[in-house]
Amino acid sequence: MGFFDGYDVAASGMSAQRTRINITSANIANAKTTHTEEGGPYKKQEVVFEDILLGKTNAKDNSASSLDKMSPKDQTEVALRGVGVKSIVESDAKPVMRFEPQHPDANEEGYVAYPDINPVIEMVNMIEAMRSYESNVAAFNTHKNIDTKTLDILKA
Template sequence: MGFFDGYNVSVSGMSAQRTRINVVSANIANAKTTHTAEGGPYKKQNVVFEEVLLNEKQKHASQVDKKLNENSDLALRGVGVKSIVEDDASPVMRYEPSHPDANEEGYVAYPDINPVVEMVDLIEAMRSYEANVATFNTHKGIDTKTLDIIKV
């Protein structure tokens, strides 16, 4: 395990959660959007995470680190964003005949987005981000103490 591997795991988690926060925020902001450039109501988006071998991401990993991870059954991993997918839920139809996007029967198609569920998702992403920050800071504290001991 390299000196910076713990930092890299935390940073990968922070980056993934930041993407999730941005996507959930867009869902909340567009919960009432009935007309998009593609036509039809806004489609809810979800983030799909994937496990990532950090040494595959790092081009500058030392030969020793590569050899250690090669021989290890528990290779160091991080998290990344695999994709952002659109939800395939059908829109919610509401009777509003005076709305400019109403169909012939007077119904308007709204996105199937529940703001309460989105807020819970947002809070969960924020807590995960904060946990990664705490992990990063703990790792930094351990490294600082280690360097202080070595300096003796």
């Protein structure tokens, strides 16, 4: 394990959670968007995470599935993992139809298609992502404090 490995793990978690916060805030901001460039209402997005290998690998990718293909000797060299964003997927939920005949996006029957986004659920997701981000910051700071103490001991 290298000197900076703990920092790499915490930083990968912070980066992944920052992406999750950005996507969740976009969902909240577009909860009432009835018309997009693609046509139709905004589609809720979700972040899909994957664990990534942060050590040296001979594999062509850094996905966790490449760890299973390695020999046990190589696996011990690559025991360190982080988290990354695998993809951002759009929800396939059907839009919520509301009767608003005066709305400019109303169909022939007077119904408007709104995204199926519950702001309460999105706020819970936002709080969870913020807490996860804060946990990674705390891990980063703890690692920094340990390294500082270690250097102080070595100086003495």
